[in-house]
Amino acid sequence: MGKPYYLIDFENVRPALDRLPPGQCHVLVFTGETTKRIDVDLAFALPRFGADIQRVAISGTGSNALDFHIAFYIGHIAAREPGASFVIVSKDTGFDPLIRHLKDKGIACRRIADIPAAAGTAPATKAPPVAKKSKAMTVVVLPEPNGAAAEPVNALADERASKIVRCLKKAKRPTKTSTLATFIGATFQPAKLDAAAIKAVIASLQKAGKVAIAGTKVTYKLG
Known part of the structure; x- marks a missing residue:
């Protein structure tokens, strides 16, 4: 389980x-x-x-x-x-x-x-990272955890990826990983997705065969 x-x-x-x-x-x-x-x-x-x-x-x-x-x-x-x-x-x-x-x-x-x-909580081995916040405490930006590149694709990332596919079909498609990440972040404004969440969405798109990444180049097969 x-x-x-x-x-x-x-x-x-x-x-x-x-x-x-x-x-x-x-x-x-x-x-x-x-x-x-x-x-x-x-x-x-x-x-x-x-x-x-x-x-x-x-x-x-x-x-x-x-x-x-x-x-x-x-x-x-x-x-x-x-x-x-x-x-x-x-x-x-x-x-x-x-x-x-x-x-x-x-x-x-x-x-x-x-x-x-x-x-309970597991004993901390080091001080936890500090949340960045606005003066009004309206936004919390989660720092990227160690080993974020290997994080599993979760159900929420899959749900977000489905929305990105729908948006990409109607928009100019980014050709680089950096601009794809910017596109994903902008799509979910004002939620302020952190770097780890955006990577999870890209990983979900790759897993579903909707995007292919070679170096910094991105190609699409959205169907």
Whole structure:
């Protein structure tokens, strides 16, 4: 079984992410479409997870909009990664019928209202990197982790790659890796994808056979 996925309902709870062990789980932080700021504690916890953490800014508003996004990502990841397990971090009991249904389908999923201290963290061998932030704390830029070039392509990167393919079919296609990276970053503004996330999208495009890279040259087979 791979690393579990923690799906954080950021509109409902503000959990202590430093209780999770970096390198041993994936973390998806779901925020509302109008969310502009994040807690300072969360901002400084994010870099510890490197490419294993992603912010998902939901599309649209409504009382259950974020819940539906979490449900979609669970289904999407479960379809691509049989055996994946999920932990929804939320006080919203509305997730419980979904969790029962997932269990009936053989998908491991549970809900917790907060991340317990028992989750623990691995002892740090060096000081964690520092998050870069704007004066208003509206943006967090995740530093590139060591060995980022070998990071696995995750389900979120695949989802982003699908959007990039759609955009490339309608736009002038970059011919170099540097301009392709710039194109990907611009496509997901104002999300501010870090270098590791952009590399993961490019790796997903290569894996799907949509792009081929030779040195700094990029060619396309978008279909």
